[in-house]
Amino acid sequence: MIVKTIFSGFGGQGVLMMGISLANSAMSKGYHVTYLPAYGAEMRGGTANCTVAVGDEEIASPVASEPDYLIVMNLPSLFTFQNKVSAGGSIFINSSIIDARPNRQDVKTICVPCADMAQELGNNRVANIIMMGAFIKKSNVVSPDIYLKNLETIMGSRKKTLAEINRKAFAAGFDYIKD
Amino acid sequence: MNKVLMSGNNVIAEAAIRAGCRFYAGYPITPQNELTEYMAEHMRNAESGVFIQSESEVAAINMIAGAAATGVRVMTSSSSPGISLKQEGISSMAACELPGIIVNIMRGGPGLGNIRPSQGDYFQATRGGGHGDYRTIVIAPATGQELADLTMDAFDLADKYRTPVMILADGMMGQMMEPVIFKKPTPRQYPEKFMLRGAGTGKSKFIRGLLLDPIDSEEHNWKLARKYEVITKNETLHEEHRVDDADLVIVAYGTAARIAKGAIKRLRDHGMKVGLFRPITLWPFPELKLRALSAKVKDYLVFEMSTGQMLEDVRLALQGYANIEFHGRPGGAVPTPAELANVVAKIYDRKD
Numbered sequence: 001m002i003v004k005t006i007f008s009g010f011g012g013q014g015v016l017m018m019g020i021s022l023a024n025s026a027m028s029k030g031y032h033v034t035y036l037p038a039y040g041a042e043m044r045g046g047t048a049n050c051t052v053a054v055g056d057e058e059i060a061s062p063v064a065s066e067p068d069y070l071i072v073m074n075l076p077s078l079f080t081f082q083n084k085v086s087a088g089g090s091i092f093i094n095s096s097i098i099d100a101r102p103n104r105q106d107v108k109t110i111c112v113p114c115a116d117m118a119q120e121l122g123n124n125r126v127a128n129i130i131m132m133g134a135f136i137k138k139s140n141v142v143s144p145d146i147y148l149k150n151l152e153t154i155m156g157s158r159k160k161t162l163a164e165i166n167r168k169a170f171a172a173g174f175d176y177i178k179d
Numbered sequence: 180m181n182k183v184l185m186s187g188n189n190v191i192a193e194a195a196i197r198a199g200c201r202f203y204a205g206y207p208i209t210p211q212n213e214l215t216e217y218m219a220e221h222m223r224n225a226e227s228g229v230f231i232q233s234e235s236e237v238a239a240i241n242m243i244a245g246a247a248a249t250g251v252r253v254m255t256s257s258s259s260p261g262i263s264l265k266q267e268g269i270s271s272m273a274a275c276e277l278p279g280i281i282v283n284i285m286r287g288g289p290g291l292g293n294i295r296p297s298q299g300d301y302f303q304a305t306r307g308g309g310h311g312d313y314r315t316i317v318i319a320p321a322t323g324q325e326l327a328d329l330t331m332d333a334f335d336l337a338d339k340y341r342t343p344v345m346i347l348a349d350g351m352m353g354q355m356m357e358p359v360i361f362k363k364p365t366p367r368q369y370p371e372k373f374m375l376r377g378a379g380t381g382k383s384k385f386i387r388g389l390l391l392d393p394i395d396s397e398e399h400n401w402k403l404a405r406k407y408e409v410i411t412k413n414e415t416l417h418e419e420h421r422v423d424d425a426d427l428v429i430v431a432y433g434t435a436a437r438i439a440k441g442a443i444k445r446l447r448d449h450g451m452k453v454g455l456f457r458p459i460t461l462w463p464f465p466e467l468k469l470r471a472l473s474a475k476v477k478d479y480l481v482f483e484m485s486t487g488q489m490l491e492d493v494r495l496a497l498q499g500y501a502n503i504e505f506h507g508r509p510g511g512a513v514p515t516p517a518e519l520a521n522v523v524a525k526i527y528d529r530k531d
Contacts, residue, residue: 020184020356027184027358035184035356038295061441062355065517 002055003141004064006081009073009094011039011048014128017154018071019050021132025142025150026054034062047076054141069139071131073114075100082107092135094127110138110177117172126169133173144174182358187326187348188213190359191282194330195254196225198364200280202246202253204231204239208261209294210350211284215256236261240268240281247277248386250374252334252367256282258350259300260291262308269343270309273403274388278337278369280330281315282346284353287511295511296350296434301488304347305462312400314407316344316414317461319432323357329459331364338369340410347461349484351434351513416459417468421447422476425454427527430469430493431482432458434513439482441516442523451527461489466496473500478530480504480523484513502530 005022009015016037023035037050051067053059066086072078073094082102085091090108093101096115112134118127129151136147148170152163185193192214195203203222205215215232222230229246233239236257243253257265262283272279285300287293304317316336320326330346337344375384390396418436421443422428431439436457446453456472456479458465473479479501481490486509493503506522508514 023356024184027182033184033356033358036351037354060444061438061516062351062357063438063441063513063515065441065445065515 002053002057002059003069003139004051004053004067005069005071005135005139005141006049006051006064006067006084007071007073008047008049008077008081011046013048013073014125015048015073016050018128018132019052021147021151021154022054022141023052024154025147026052028150029142029146031056032059034059036062049077049081069135071135072098073128073131074098078102090138092131092138094131096127110134112173112176114173117176118169121165121169121172123165123169126165129166129169130173130176133170133175134177135173136170137174137177144170182360184356184358185323186213186354186356187323187352188284188354189217190323190326191256191330191346192217192221194327194361195280195334196221196228197361198252198331198334199367200252200254200334201225201227202229202243202251203255204233204242205256206233206236206239206261208258210286210296210353211256211258211282213353214282214284236264237268240265240272243279244268244272244275244277247272247279248275248375250369250371250376252278254280254282256284258284258286259288259297262300262303266303266309269315270307270311270313271388272343273309273313273315274311274399275386276341276403277343277386278334278341279343280333280337280346281343283348285347285349287509293511294350296352296484296513297509297511298349298433298435298484299486299488299509300347301461301483301485304345305464305492313403314410314462316340316342316410316463317347318344318416319347319459319461320352321433321436321457321459323355323359325459326352327359327361331362334367335365336414338367340406341373342406342410347433349434411463414460415463415465415468417465418455418457418459419472420455420457422454422456422472424452425476426452427478427480427523427530428454428456428472428476429480429482429523430456430458430489432461432489435482435484438514438516438519442519445516445520446523446527449524451524453523453527458489461492464492464496466492469493469496470498470500473497477501478504478526480506480526482506482519485509
């Protein structure tokens with residue numbers, strides 16, 4: 001089993017952090033992992049994406065021909081990557097700022113208004129963690145507990161409030177998905 | 180030692196410090212900045228560690244040459260345009276027989292090119308790069324774990340043959356994170372007679388690359404050539420992946436080899452018997468190993484993220500004994516395994 005996911009959006013939306021936190025969590029569960037970032041020369045406002053491969057066997061190519069999951073945090077990313085997603089795969093959309101929907105019938109579309117939800121929580125910057133909550137619930141790549149534990153390790157325990165808001169954000173995204 | 184998830188750039192830096200590298204000089208350039216950054220942060224915690232952000236790439240290579248002459252383990256790193264600037268210094272280190280590690284995290288070229296992964300510096304790395312009759316050992320890792328292991332081994336090779344060693348990776352290897360475990364480095368063996376640390380009451384020592392007498396210089400050149408022959412004989416590394424029953428073999432290194440492995444998985448699922456020959460040392464090139472493989476496999480595809488550079492070494496190795504095709508994506512383009520699989524499938528159907 002190898003699961004490949006592409007996270008994409010603007011630089012500054014925490015797209016790379018989504019990938020790093022997933023890769024770390026999967027590694028801590030003993031999976032083979034690759035995390036491959038790609039970003040423009042500019043830090044904020046440019047495009048950013050990363051590909052995370054998680055597998056119980058050696059991962060040959062860190063590049064995804066046909067990712068199983070695609071997370072798009074901005075509109076350009078949807079256009080760039082929607083055709084790559086494998087048939088039967090899933091596309092997660094930041095529906096707060098993306099009105100367009102995939103023009104494919106053979107993929108599942110999951111809309112999460114994560115930017116609005118982040119605003120409700122009082123911190124715009126946790127939109128990515130809300131999306132991760134929804135993603136983990138749907139994909140089950142790792143358990144929520146493992147993910148949150150690793151997220152805390154990566155973020156460092158400098159600020160207690162940071163861990164708390166991340167937990168809240170994750171729970172909000174996780175609970176948003178009903179089934 | 181636990182597994183840690185680290186970017187390739189950080190893995191090289193950490194492995195170097197663990198291997199006893201105590202002098203690093205470098206100048207920033209994407210996509211290798213994380214290596215310099217890691218050294219800035221961690222070299223100060225290493226005993227007698229020195230980190231210098233030099234004023235230029237030229238300064239960095241000359242700084243490590245000077246430090247190497249004093250007997251310290253040294254490293255510098257850069258990306259393609261910066262490596263071009265270092266060539267005079269690398270030639271000088273080869274002439275003076277100074278051990279040191281030069282890391283090239285290749286990006287798209289020529290010129291300033293772009294900051295995406297590429298393999299366009301193969302010629303520069305394997306043919307010497309600078310002026311004069313010399314070679315540098317060139318190691319091309321393809322996984323995070325290899326970056327860790329081979330960086331440590333590179334220091335031993337540099338000491339053993341007293342020659343600069345280049346680690347040739349690309350932006351993808353530098354930026355990609357994979358879990359790694361750092362091995363325990365072997366204790367350094369480097370005779371004190373090669374270290375310039377003040378003569379004291381002993382005999383004076385001299386390290387130089389300027390040999391005005393042509394007969395002396397010729398002798399020095401042949402001495403180096405004999406050394407390179409020994410390296411060629413003893414130090415080639417390569418990997419063969421699923422070649423036993425293969426009808427067609429892809430020859431690729433580094434990142435391209437990773438993509439090739441992904442393509443091979445797809446092709447095998449469709450019943451096509453395809454394998455991989457991956458040179459790990461690019462100089463010395465595993466020429467005899469590849470030639471030996473041509474006794475049973477007659478069709479090859481060289482795949483590089485360039486317009487075809489290693490292709491020449493493959494031709495030299497196979498000497499017309501086998502058919503060679505080529506697929507290249509230069510200038511910072513990174514193909515997917517699916518794309519490569521399509522290319523291979525077409526060739527596979529065509530061959531007799």
